[in-house]
Amino acid sequence: MIFESGSERLKKLRTSACALKTCMERYSDVFQAFPEYGLENLLPRLDRNDGVSSETIAAIEALLRGEERLTLLSGSIERGKPVLKTFRDSDCVNHFAVIGQDRALSASDDKTLKLWDLTTGETLKVLEGHSYAVKQVAVIGEDRAISASWDNTIRLWELTTGKTLKVLKSFSKIVYHIVVIGQNRALSASDDNTLRLWDLTTGETLKALEGHSAKVTQITDLGNDRAISASHDKTLRLWNLTTGETLKVLEGHSDWVNQVAVIGEDRAISASHDKTLRLWDLSTGGTLKVLEGHSDWVNQVAVVGEDRAISASHDKTLRLWDLLTGETLKVLEGHYDAVFQVAAAGQNCAISASDDATLRLWDLTTGETLKVLEGHTSLITHIDVIGEDRALSASGDKTLRLWDLTTGETLKATEGHSERVNHIDVIGEDRALSASLDNTLRLWDLTTGETLKVLAGHSHWVNHVAIIGEDRALSASQDNTLRLWDLTTGETLKILEGHSKGVGHVAVVSQHRALSASQDNTLRLWDLTTGETLKVLEGHSEPVNHVAIIGEDRALSASWDKMLRLWDLTTGETLKVLEGHSEPVNHVAIISENRAISASWDNTLRLWDLTTGGTLKVLEGHSKNVYQVAILGQDRALSASWDKTLRLWDLKTGETLKILKGHFGAVYQVAIIGHNHALSASEDNTLRLWDLTSGETVSLVFTEFGDHTALGKNDNFIVAAGMRNRVLKIVV
Structure with a gap:
């Protein structure tokens, strides 16, 4: 195992340890069955000669053994x-502005702004209108705000109603920063190397401030119709906002200027990629002091009174500066x-x-x-x-x-969930239900992103959930039980007991029956009215991974024993044993009453004739485990694999129609949208929307969900959820 140097190495060690521990816990039966992959054989692979301290390795081992949590920060703080x-x-929060003592307005990568009540933690308003990530926000008084987005626009908002008052659009590139000038003007900085002064009453540009030769990263209002800007062209510019003219060009930095802060009326301090800060005399445009000491980029600076400043750097330290002498007072490590x-x-x-x-x-x-x-x-x-x-x-x-x-x-x-989301299912147009490693389920409002109900009762992970009508759901848990829930009240209606090991999957047969698949090698048919077992389906010799329903009285199961079994739900008997895979079968999908397709650890998919139990086609092409398969009509299928690709298959010929490349991690989930689009989820922390006609990526979303993303869908949209307490609704 190879790790990067310094803190990156430590973070990756911790991440790897946590991921390994979770995997070993979740698939304990597999690790018991294959001891060569057990803890004692995995630990020696942590390389003690790769610059990692023995204390860190010991901590990782302790975490893997479940003895203690890994702490990377040292000291007695x-x-x-x-x-x-x-x-x-619902996405990365890029910036916020505080309004008074009890409200805040945030700007997010989800294209919205949210107005928050700081007392209750509730969302007061969701401000929608931008078509791309919102990067910055500024407040105007108590009831208005202005936002800057990567959709190349600025929006003026009324906070009482959440409505857009004006759309300010006159850019060819991204808007990075905005400041409010008085009550009716704003100044923006853009990737087109300019600043623009806006009239917020009319939405028109008053002045275009030109002079910088690279993107403008930050601006500060100096009062008296002056402003100062910082740019990647290595300079700062002092502007007259009445005329739009440059008053001074502040030169001296040898690399990008990241930020500037104002001290009184005639001084400013800047932070640069050149590892220094500069104290400026705004009257002359000259440098008063060069503050040296950081060993990497200086990202930001804040002023402390009249004579001190504190800087934040890429070198992992902060420095407190005496602005009179230019000396470092303290290094904050x-x-x-x-x-x-x-x-x-x-x-x-x-x-x-x-x-x-x-x-x-x-x-x-x-x-x-x-x-x-x-x-x-x-x-x-x-x-x-x-x-x-x-x-x-x-x-x-x-x-x-x-x-x-x-x-x-x-x-x-x-x-939100405190652990990873294993599965999510959509209810109608505006709700979803998620199942998590935190032992709970959550009912979500997809319009607001808020939790409607927390369904608590399981004593171990919730692996899967299935929806029954509009107001009931059935969950499968590692605590060996299933629970029938009333979604109106959030209460448990029935606890279904009988399995002797974790229940990994559940499928609804009708309004009153369901079929569960367990690590105890069996399936159980349940009466949801009484909570009793109707049939125990025995035959598999290893855990059952997945089950799919065919009509009212048949089901097809996929197992670690490398086989699939076709069951008669009336008698509980096996109708056919489908043999052919040389490794465990992960997933199965029904194409019609007489055909199904399976995905396996043997790197292949198999198309089956359910009448005879024979293989119609072996679909070869993937170089690693095929984790899931989705059906497109009668003649096509799409598979997701650990080889980082998806493959679109022609089921008539068994040939690959398209290889969908783009992910740089294993692909775990795939969902079909309409006839020509699909959404995939990968351990590379991305979702990709694919055009199945061209095989190209249409859209890419960075999720930070971690190594597992659950996808749920209806006819009009897909919902994604992962380990970061986030639920994302994707509409095509």
Whole structure:
């Protein structure tokens, strides 16, 4: 096992350990059956000569053995999770603006903005209109806001109604940053190298500010109709907003200027890719001080009073600077990855955000860490301090978190599943039900993204769920039981007991019957009215992975014993044993009353004649395990494989029609949309929408769901869910 250097190596070690532990737990029967893949034989593969400390290896081993959690951060810092509220979005939260003491407006990659109540954690409004990711937002008074999007537009919003007041569009490229100038003007920075001054009353451009030769990354309002901009052209520009003219060009940096902060009326400080900060005299445009000390990019700077500043760097440190002398007062060390964000909290504290997914509260007098704020699971994109004792952070993990900087206490638990989602099923047009490793199911409102009900009762993982009509569902769990749920109340109607091992899959036969597949090598036919077993279907010699229903009285099961079995549900007898695969069978799909197709670990699919039990075609082409197969009409099928590809098959000839390439990780899930599109989910953390006519990718979504994504569908859309508490509705 090869790992990258430094913190990346440590993070990958932890991720690998956690993933391996989950896999070994979930498929304990398999690891028992194949001891060569067991823990004792896997641990030696962790290379102790690859620069990884023996303490880290010992911690990983302890985690794999279930003895303790792996902690990568060292020292005796307080490690509580002082979260007041968690606000869950449906995608990466890029930026937010605080409104007063109790509201915030967030901008997300899901193309929307959300207005949040910081007291309750509830969504007050969802602002829809942008056609691409929203990257930044600024508030105008109490009831208006302006947003910048990668759809090349700016939108002016009324927060009371959530409606768009104006669409400001005059760009050929992405809008990166906006600031509000007074009540009726705004200034934007774009990838087209310009700034634009807008009249928010009319939506028209007042001035186009030209002069930069590369994209403008950030702008700051100086008051008195002046602004300063930072650019990738290595310069800053001081602008007269009345005339649109450049007042000063501030030159000196030898690489991109990432950010600028203003000190009083006549000074500014900039942070650059050249590893330095520069203190500027805005009257002359000259450099007052060059602040050197960082060993990598300086990402951001915050001003502390009149004479100090604190910088955040890619070198994993922050530096507190004396602006009178240009000297470093303190080097703040503790983060184990790049520091992207910093905000001052009063005169003697600051809060930082790092790519290590933590925030740190610092004492600027001593340079010591006061608190490590842990809870985010991805890059923190923005932080802001609210009053004296609170901070709000936004993250790529799709959440905002409100932190108590004083007590370190959690006042409200996070919302959403706390573990991976194994399966999701769609109910009508606006609801979905998910099954998770956190032992619960969640009923979701697909319009708002909110949880309607939490269905708790299972004592182990929930592996699968099937919907019965509009108001009932049946779940299959690793606790050896199934539960029949009332979706109106969230209550358990029946507990179906009988299996002696985990139940991996369930299929609905009718309104009053269901069939379950278990790791105890059997299937059970259930009466949902009484909760009793009608039939025990025995014959497989290994765990049953999947089952598909054929009409009212037959079913086809796929097993680790390398076989499929066709069952008569009236008698419980085996009608046919379908033999041919040389490895376990993962999945089966019904094409018609007399044909089915299976996907196997032997890298093949097989087309079966259910009348004779014989193989009609062997579909060869994949180079690794075929995990799933989906049907397109009577004559085509689409398979998903660990070889990172999908294949579109002609079932008449058994030939490959298209090889769909693009994923760089194993493909676990595939769902058909209409006649010519499909959506695939991969361990590379992406969803890909495919045009099956051309075999090309139509759209790509980075999910950060982790190595497993569940797909549920109806005739009009697909819902995806994964391990990051996110439910994504995809409409084609």
